Amino acid sequence: xxxxxxxxxxxxxxxxxxxxxxxxxxxxxxxxxxxxxxxxxxxxxxxxxxxxxxxxxxxxxxxxxxxxxxxxxxxxxxxxxxxxxxxxxxxxxxxxxxxxxxxxxxxxxxxxxxxxxxxxxxxxxxxxxxxxxxxxxxxxxxxxxxxxxxxxxxxxxxxxxxxxxxxxxxxxxxxxxxxxxxxxxxxxxxxxxxxxxxxxxxxxxxxxxxxxxxxxxxx
Amino acid sequence: xxxxxxxxxxxxxxxxxxxxxxxxxxxxxxxxxxxxxxxxxxxxxxxxxxxxxxxxxxxxxxxxxxxxxxxxxxxxxxxxxxxxxxxxxxxxxxxxxxxxxxxxxxxxxxxxxxxxxxxxxxxxxxxxxxxxxxxxxxxxxxxxxxxxxxxxxxxxxxxxxxxxxxxxxxxxxxxxxxxxxxxxxxxxxxxxxxxxxxxxxxxxxxxxxxxxxxx
Amino acid sequence: xxxxxxxxxxxxxxxxxxxxxxxxxxxxxxxxxxxxxxxxxxxxxxxxxxxxxxxxxxxxxxxxxxxxxxxxxxxxxxxxxxxxxxxxxxxxxxxxxxxxxxxxxxxxxxxxxxxxxxxxxxxxxxxxxxxxxxxxxxxxxxxxxxxxxxxxxxxxxxxxxxxxxxxxxxxxxxxxxxxxxxxxxxxxxxxxxxxxxxxxxxxxxxxxxxxxxxxxxxxxxxxxxxxxxxxxxxxxxxxxxxxxxxx
Numbered sequence: 001x002x003x004x005x006x007x008x009x010x011x012x013x014x015x016x017x018x019x020x021x022x023x024x025x026x027x028x029x030x031x032x033x034x035x036x037x038x039x040x041x042x043x044x045x046x047x048x049x050x051x052x053x054x055x056x057x058x059x060x061x062x063x064x065x066x067x068x069x070x071x072x073x074x075x076x077x078x079x080x081x082x083x084x085x086x087x088x089x090x091x092x093x094x095x096x097x098x099x100x101x102x103x104x105x106x107x108x109x110x111x112x113x114x115x116x117x118x119x120x121x122x123x124x125x126x127x128x129x130x131x132x133x134x135x136x137x138x139x140x141x142x143x144x145x146x147x148x149x150x151x152x153x154x155x156x157x158x159x160x161x162x163x164x165x166x167x168x169x170x171x172x173x174x175x176x177x178x179x180x181x182x183x184x185x186x187x188x189x190x191x192x193x194x195x196x197x198x199x200x201x202x203x204x205x206x207x208x209x210x211x212x213x214x215x216x217x218x219x
Numbered sequence: 220x221x222x223x224x225x226x227x228x229x230x231x232x233x234x235x236x237x238x239x240x241x242x243x244x245x246x247x248x249x250x251x252x253x254x255x256x257x258x259x260x261x262x263x264x265x266x267x268x269x270x271x272x273x274x275x276x277x278x279x280x281x282x283x284x285x286x287x288x289x290x291x292x293x294x295x296x297x298x299x300x301x302x303x304x305x306x307x308x309x310x311x312x313x314x315x316x317x318x319x320x321x322x323x324x325x326x327x328x329x330x331x332x333x334x335x336x337x338x339x340x341x342x343x344x345x346x347x348x349x350x351x352x353x354x355x356x357x358x359x360x361x362x363x364x365x366x367x368x369x370x371x372x373x374x375x376x377x378x379x380x381x382x383x384x385x386x387x388x389x390x391x392x393x394x395x396x397x398x399x400x401x402x403x404x405x406x407x408x409x410x411x412x413x414x415x416x417x418x419x420x421x422x423x424x425x426x427x428x429x430x431x432x433x434x
Numbered sequence: 435x436x437x438x439x440x441x442x443x444x445x446x447x448x449x450x451x452x453x454x455x456x457x458x459x460x461x462x463x464x465x466x467x468x469x470x471x472x473x474x475x476x477x478x479x480x481x482x483x484x485x486x487x488x489x490x491x492x493x494x495x496x497x498x499x500x501x502x503x504x505x506x507x508x509x510x511x512x513x514x515x516x517x518x519x520x521x522x523x524x525x526x527x528x529x530x531x532x533x534x535x536x537x538x539x540x541x542x543x544x545x546x547x548x549x550x551x552x553x554x555x556x557x558x559x560x561x562x563x564x565x566x567x568x569x570x571x572x573x574x575x576x577x578x579x580x581x582x583x584x585x586x587x588x589x590x591x592x593x594x595x596x597x598x599x600x601x602x603x604x605x606x607x608x609x610x611x612x613x614x615x616x617x618x619x620x621x622x623x624x625x626x627x628x629x630x631x632x633x634x635x636x637x638x639x640x641x642x643x644x645x646x647x648x649x650x651x652x653x654x655x656x657x658x659x660x661x662x663x664x665x666x667x668x669x670x671x672x673x674x675x676x677x678x679x680x681x
Contacts, residue, residue: 003329006326010322011323014312014315014319018312081308081309082306085284086304092329154582156594156598159581163578163581167581167582170574171606171609171613173617174609178616181620194619216597217597218285244677
């Protein structure tokens, strides 16, 4: 077990170092989120009341789309330089290694989004940004988990992000429904419990499913 | 096979690498069918064939990175100390240094590797100066040698599967690698490798040319 | 696989399957035509006018069976996916792939008939209620499956597409209850318009055409799936025959 944890942390540290030495890629989803948020008032109306009402839902959709942008690099980079087959062959529990990679991926893509969310909320006139940020804190790991599954399945696919979106977005609807409900002021505790339950289930099942998918589809 | 070799084979407790009725296709093309092979510990297998004849596919099948159309591979341990694979791609992160890459690779395999051991391994391949350089700043041959440095770290796994390890190496490195492979075989390890050119091995390895098996 | 398995498993072998499906198909087409046409005829001309919805309700003779078939097809896909992954039989994957286009068609039919129903009854072509939203998501799941298997396949080598598709189908079927629940929960949260037809009581004279149409559409679906499965199987066998000739 100790070697497994050591291996997983070595993988995580390697991923983190590699990503931080190429910081440009990390900013793309954030920039995208900012741009899209700016498009809403321009496309709808600069009506403060309207935007404030729509803000939690809009921002959740933006979070979904931004997370989609960051996904391909999760495994595709490893596939391209040969490191994927190496850590698949490593004599360590694959689900643990996948979890380590996903944790780093969330730290680099999900967490910044959570931190940026209050700012985006303010742009749309939302005042209770705390609920929004917290719902995203619970939700973005789920988006990373489900997204990883989608990324693995489309790893060898010839199509691009469009296919990934088609696959993932219907599967992510529960997260969207509960997350945006939680972010709405005055929605009670129910969506929070549901979101937390989804997260628990996702953490338990998805790394294992991703590992199984990787070995089946790597051919 | 010499008497000493036979004795060593008998003493080896590990099961042989066995390919049984292995059939593989790539898209529409059948690569090989009903391949049968038994490789004992301490043996070297040189897989030959033209480009695209299925050498890489066979190696990946042995490692378990691909599924065969029929047949199976036996005797490959996926536990610690079982398998080491170096494929076409070096398996290194370009933005990390040679040293960092080597240590991460060792940690993934569960092998001990402190800084000194990693530097020694890299220096043995003539990369003493490049230890702290980013891999994407090295030449292709140097990157290959960083990958090959895994062979020199402590506690090497038993089965080595190497795809074109001699490519992009200079003459001295080729001889050094050949010596390393033979040393590994002496200790009871097994090596399966592909190469376009005949490697300077002292003992002739078993060869597999697709369609025929010679000893 | 040992031959001492239950006799049912012999249909996992292609020749047996081809034989069985060959015998069943003409029967299924006949049943589909007979029951479907009679059901439609009765439904359109014989069943009485509904007190609340007038003539427009007749679309439910297609809408209700289509919705059920779309859902069951997805479940069947997931079942064959599971069998294929655990047993490794090619036929399981063939049946899984054969189900997808039919399922997608019926999901689309659900949406279309839903819209045709909504327009004269409620005045709008589409409402975002729980049923229709779920039907739309199911349709998208089907499209995703078809898109993935097509994109991941190697030319002439369907194994990778089989495995990826099977995984997607399994993930989808596990997610489907969560999906339906979340959409239902969302719909009650916002108390949207309900297009639910379940409110109306069914007079026996309405039930007969519904059952006939249901049986007819089921027979059609089965026939379509089996024909497609035979075609896919023939393609795969042709590729393997080419290898044997080349070897």
